[in-house]
Amino acid sequence: MRHQGSLFLEEDVPLALDEFQQFTVRTDKNEKSDIAGLGFVFLGLFGEVGSLLSALKKKQRDKESFSSYHDEVIEEFGDALWYFANAALRAGMNLSDIAERARLSLADWTYQGKAGPSTFEDLQKAGRAFAEPAEGQQVETSLLALAGRVGMLVSHWSSGQIRDNGDQLSADLVEIFRSLLIAAEEANVSLDAAARHNVIKTVGRWPEKRVWDKLFDDDFPDYEQIPRIMRVEFIERTHGQRQQVVMRYNGVNLGSPLTDNRLEADDYRYHDVFHLAFAGILGWSPTLRALLRIKRKSNPAVDENEDGARANIIEEGISTWIFNHGLRHGAFKHVKSLDYALLKAVRELVTGYEVAQRPLWQWEYAILEGFRVFRELREHRNGVVTIDLEQRSIVFERMS
Secondary structure, three states: OEEEOEEEOOOOOOOEHHHHHHHHHHOOOOOOOOHHHHHHHHHHHHHHHHHHHHHHHHHHHHHHHOOOHHHHHHHHHHHHHHHHHHHHHHOOOOHHHHHHHHHHHOOOOOEOOOOOOOEOHHHOEOOOOOOOOOOOHHHHHHHHHHHHHHHHHHHHHHOOOOOOOHHHHHHHHHHHHHHHHHHHHHHOOOHHHHHHHHHHHHHHHOOOOOOOOOOOOOOOOHHHOOOOEEEEEEEEEEEOOEEEEEEEEOOEEOOOOEOOOOOOOOOHHHOHHHHHHHHHHHOOOHHHHHHHOOOOOOOHHHHHHOOOHHHHHHHHHHHHHHHHHHHOOHHHOOOOOOOHHHHHHHHHHOOOOHHHHOOHHHHHHHHHHHHHHHHHHHHHOEEEEEEEOOOOEEEEEOOO
16 A cells, blocks of 8 residues: 555555555444453454355355355455454554464465565465355365454453453464465455455545545536536425425526325425436536536437436436435434445445546535535425535535
């Protein structure tokens, strides 16, 4: 890992064990930063090993229909490495020292490291080619052994055996790491690739410094750009026995009046606020472009693909999905951080489109800000929503 404004990885430089371990400190969200927080970290490690077993189970059950097995195994190994490295650091042990002790009983392996392992590549057999992660009985046996070791660690911690016994804690960590090495070999997983995946994933969610990239339409004519500042009125009206919301910009209605489109009212008629949040914070909204008639027609490929009907449908789907999900959680009123699974699913939905470049922390910010303004609209039943693409912001004010 190297620094150049923001953290990044050099593909041709092996990832160092102790550098990765220090990285876990910078991205640790556990309020207890010393050994007192080990219980939480152990739970995380136990959970990630359980996820590895779950991925193998799904692969054995669903076979070829479980097409994401490769990605899930790499991701879960990387997450397990993060929790393990963080736990070892809290216990006062360098990851490289644990690796040296763990490999002593694996003397039949030909390691790349000569004077002791210092990188993840040193931990695995020299010249090893990694293709698709393996499955089968040997993988199952090694993962179950790993789970057993982690379970024993958790048991020792909960019973108090290792809280004041550094030797026992050290021995448990070495045995777990040895089991993890064996499991990675059997599963045909590169630990270097898994750790790199974890760094990229973690930085995308919790960057050391928040950096905003240029807007997607910066290089297009101004008449094909989303207005850098937009003040949009949301006006609720009664039409017969139904409540409707009209969205108005510069005195002109944007689209048709919206209702909740369901028997049980839930204020979905205000959901266009999420399109504004996506535009203001991510610089992306095919739906808003269609409403404003500012598709990027000067570039036919962008017009057809990035601003076309399919992209519009995907955005509408994301808006509806996060709306329903948010309502089940009190419209995220007391939420400061979103579940990773939700953000990952959103990222998968936009794969292949320009907005896939946006890191997860920007998606999280856009969704939470969208819900913050939605709650204001729902409370006041109307209002003015202003987005500022240069400031990457969305704000609410009551309508005078």
